[in-house]
Amino acid sequence: MDDGIADLEAGSWACHHAIACTNVTDGLVAEFEQFNRDLDAPRPGGDTFACYRAYWKADESFHRRIAEATDNEFLLGAYSSIEGHIQRFRLMVHNDMSGEHTVREQQATINAFRA
Numbered sequence: 001m002d003d004g005i006a007d008l009e010a011g012s013w014a015c016h017h018a019i020a021c022t023n024v025t026d027g028l029v030a031e032f033e034q035f036n037r038d039l040d041a042p043r044p045g046g047d048t049f050a051c052y053r054a055y056w057k058a059d060e061s062f063h064r065r066i067a068e069a070t071d072n073e074f075l076l077g078a079y080s081s082i083e084g085h086i087q088r089f090r091l092m093v094h095n096d097m098s099g100e101h102t103v104r105e106q107q108a109t110i111n112a113f114r115a
Contacts, residue, residue: 023069024113032113035062036106039099055099062106 038058060083067079 023071028065028069029110029113031065032062032106032110035059035065036103036110039106040103059099059102059106066109 035058039055039062041054041058063083063086064079067076070076
């Protein structure tokens with residue numbers, strides 16, 4: 001069951017990324033880079049609630065901006081209805097609160113948008 005959910009999540013984000021790539025601009029890539037810097041900044045601060053909240057917000061902003069970049073209200077609405085569940089699922093699957101994997105994944109996504 002977990003593999004099926006992970007496959008669904010991966011397929012959903014592949015779709016969002018593919019559509020968003022058609023709308024990519026230098027400004028959009030710069031936004032993604034800032035979100036990733038914002039994501040990475042609180043990680044060395046430890047396990048405080050404030051650090052975790054800043055990390056979560058930066059991660060959520062990154063993914064929301066991808067959904068927004070699709071210019072598809074249906075996809076944005078779908079993302080909005082499940083975004084909190086996706087964030088919790090990602091933490092469960094990775095079982096890692098350091099966020100290191102997320103920073104790497106988002107950098108790979110940014111590199112793909114640049115290509």
